[in-house]
Amino acid sequence: MEGIPLFMKYELPDVYKEFWDGLKKGEILGTKCKKCGKIYFPPQKDCTNCMTTDLEWVKLSKEGTIMTYSIVKQKPQGFENFQDYIIAIVRNSDDVDLMCWLLDKNPRVNEKVKLTSDGKRILCEGEQK
Amino acid sequence: MNRKVAIVGVGSSKFGKRNDVTIRELTWEAVKEALEDANITQKDIQLTIFGSTAYRGTEIYPAPPASEYSGLTGKTPLRVEAACATGSAAAFSAINAIASGMTDIVLAIGADKMTEVDTSTSLAIGGRGGNYLWEYHMYGTTFPTYYALYATRHMAVYGTKEEDMALVAVKAHKYASYNEKAHFRNRITVEDVLKSRVISWPIKLLDSSPISDGASAAVFMSEEKVKEWKIEDPIWVKGIGYSSDTSYIAARKEWTGLNAAREAGAMAYKMSKTSPQDIEYATVHDCFTIAEIMAYEDLGFVEKGKGAELLREGQTEKDGRIAVNLFGGLKAKGHPLGASGLAMIYEVTKQLREEAGPVQHSFKKYIALTHNVGGTGHYAFVTILER
Ligand SMILES: [Zn+2]
Numbered sequence: 001m002e003g004i005p006l007f008m009k010y011e012l013p014d015v016y017k018e019f020w021d022g023l024k025k026g027e028i029l030g031t032k033c034k035k036c037g038k039i040y041f042p043p044q045k046d047c048t049n050c051m052t053t054d055l056e057w058v059k060l061s062k063e064g065t066i067m068t069y070s071i072v073k074q075k076p077q078g079f080e081n082f083q084d085y086i087i088a089i090v091r092n093s094d095d096v097d098l099m100c101w102l103l104d105k106n107p108r109v110n111e112k113v114k115l116t117s118d119g120k121r122i123l124c125e126g127e128q129k
Numbered sequence: 130m131n132r133k134v135a136i137v138g139v140g141s142s143k144f145g146k147r148n149d150v151t152i153r154e155l156t157w158e159a160v161k162e163a164l165e166d167a168n169i170t171q172k173d174i175q176l177t178i179f180g181s182t183a184y185r186g187t188e189i190y191p192a193p194p195a196s197e198y199s200g201l202t203g204k205t206p207l208r209v210e211a212a213c214a215t216g217s218a219a220a221f222s223a224i225n226a227i228a229s230g231m232t233d234i235v236l237a238i239g240a241d242k243m244t245e246v247d248t249s250t251s252l253a254i255g256g257r258g259g260n261y262l263w264e265y266h267m268y269g270t271t272f273p274t275y276y277a278l279y280a281t282r283h284m285a286v287y288g289t290k291e292e293d294m295a296l297v298a299v300k301a302h303k304y305a306s307y308n309e310k311a312h313f314r315n316r317i318t319v320e321d322v323l324k325s326r327v328i329s330w331p332i333k334l335l336d337s338s339p340i341s342d343g344a345s346a347a348v349f350m351s352e353e354k355v356k357e358w359k360i361e362d363p364i365w366v367k368g369i370g371y372s373s374d375t376s377y378i379a380a381r382k383e384w385t386g387l388n389a390a391r392e393a394g395a396m397a398y399k400m401s402k403t404s405p406q407d408i409e410y411a412t413v414h415d416c417f418t419i420a421e422i423m424a425y426e427d428l429g430f431v432e433k434g435k436g437a438e439l440l441r442e443g444q445t446e447k448d449g450r451i452a453v454n455l456f457g458g459l460k461a462k463g464h465p466l467g468a469s470g471l472a473m474i475y476e477v478t479k480q481l482r483e484e485a486g487p488v489q490h491s492f493k494k495y496i497a498l499t500h501n502v503g504g505t506g507h508y509a510f511v512t513i514l515e516r
Contacts, residue, residue, distance in 0.1 A: 075271070089379045121268060
């Protein structure tokens with residue numbers, strides 16, 4: 001017997017508009033607390049370290065190193081129509097670790113990469129595309 | 130803990146694709162067995178803790194209907210959730226309710242009916258298991274992907290091989306073949322694992338625990354009541370540890386182990402005044418094969434990077450130095466998220482009481498532990514039990 005389907009649709013608050021605007025220009029933005037200097041990525045509006053909300057947007061370094069990666073073959077809802085994609089964690093030269101899609105065909109851990117963007121997400125690529 | 134707490138009854142349903150029951154009958158299978166095992170009835174229960182992640186089934190508030198069916202109305206089914214460690218969160222809550230002096234007899238139930246949605250929906254829900262916006266929305270993460278990120282790093286740093294991970298699956302299936310409640314009872318080979326479909330490289334289908342339906346339950350009792358009722362063979366909670374980690378996996382700084390599990394383990398060892406060398410039996414969280422290898426290291430059974438070696442040497446087999454997952458693990462027994470933590474308590478209780486039949490491990494000190502991880506290391510609970 002078939003159950004009644006549950007459709008869920010979401011409207012996301014545009015809290016981090018600056019981040020998405022930055023991506024469209026190929027920039028990767030995080031936030032930095034003006035008081036204690038802590039860098040937040042993913043960006044935060046509040047510094048939970050010193051209980052202030054006085055943060056500014058900062059451009060993060062686009063030089064990085066692959067820490068780890070996985071090639072996604074079985075894709076979830078919403079990504080069925082994509083070709084296989086590689087999800088990586090990259091550590092940039094600001095010592096910020098971030099997730100991205102990796103464009104290399106033969107990636108390796110510890111490979112140097114450059115961070116870029118397709119306007120929707122962070123990408124990275126090494127020398128051996 | 131202010132008061133000592135014992136486990137006096139355990140029950141578990143058959144795990145698998147359970148089209149023959151709704152979550153109500155499924156829950157009752159575990160509850161009935163636990164009550165009978167404890168030789169008590171529903172009227173003796175003072176509080177019910179109901180663990181379920183719920184999102185993959187039709188009942189997204191399953192505690193009231195499942196408790197009602199089990200004859201527990203009026204015992205306040207309090208629902209708890211800690212992703213894949215939900216069953217342990219239920220046990221933790223039950224133990225606390227007794228240790229604090231609030232109650233004397235608590236029933237912890239864990240149940241999930243995960244096969245009611247299709248695989249694509251299930252993958253989408255799992256992919257949201259960390260941080261929706263910064264992982265799933267942007268990158269289409271799946272739950273296997275998160276553990277694949279650990280596997281790739283562990284392979285690069287410690288030279289762990291895909292063949293080593295496959296050994297975890299082979300061991301799990303071998304022992305599950307003796308467990309009539311297991312989801313899978315077929316034996317497999319390393320070759321089978323390596324040749325199975327790649328889900329999120331290096332994780333393959335046979336490196337992964339299945340999407341299962343199942344329920345487990347345990348009756349917890351205060352020392353006072355154990356003595357008053359002259360309960361035979363109580364299993365004592367010697368120590369419990371818990372911790373958590375960031376929602377965003379990239380922020381963990383290290384991807385060869387789970388910090389939450391290390392912290393939960395340290396807390397449990399300290400509370401119970403034991404060390405890894407005292408543990409003779411363990412159920413560890415093997416949602417994916419790499420997770421079992423990391424668990425050996427995180428729990429201190431072996432030094433960092435040597436997890437695969439312990440496995441290759443057969444030290445975690447029955448009657449080995451420390452036996453692990455002799456009921457088939459999450460990998461082959463099945464992993465209904467809400468039930469898994471209590472299924473671990475069921476297994477360890479059976480082992481410590483020497484009721485494990487063909488997979489009975491031999492004990493000297495009768496000390497064992499359960500290690501249950503939620504999400505991608507978001508939660509971890511370690512419980513040390515003693516007969
Ligand atoms: Zn600050």
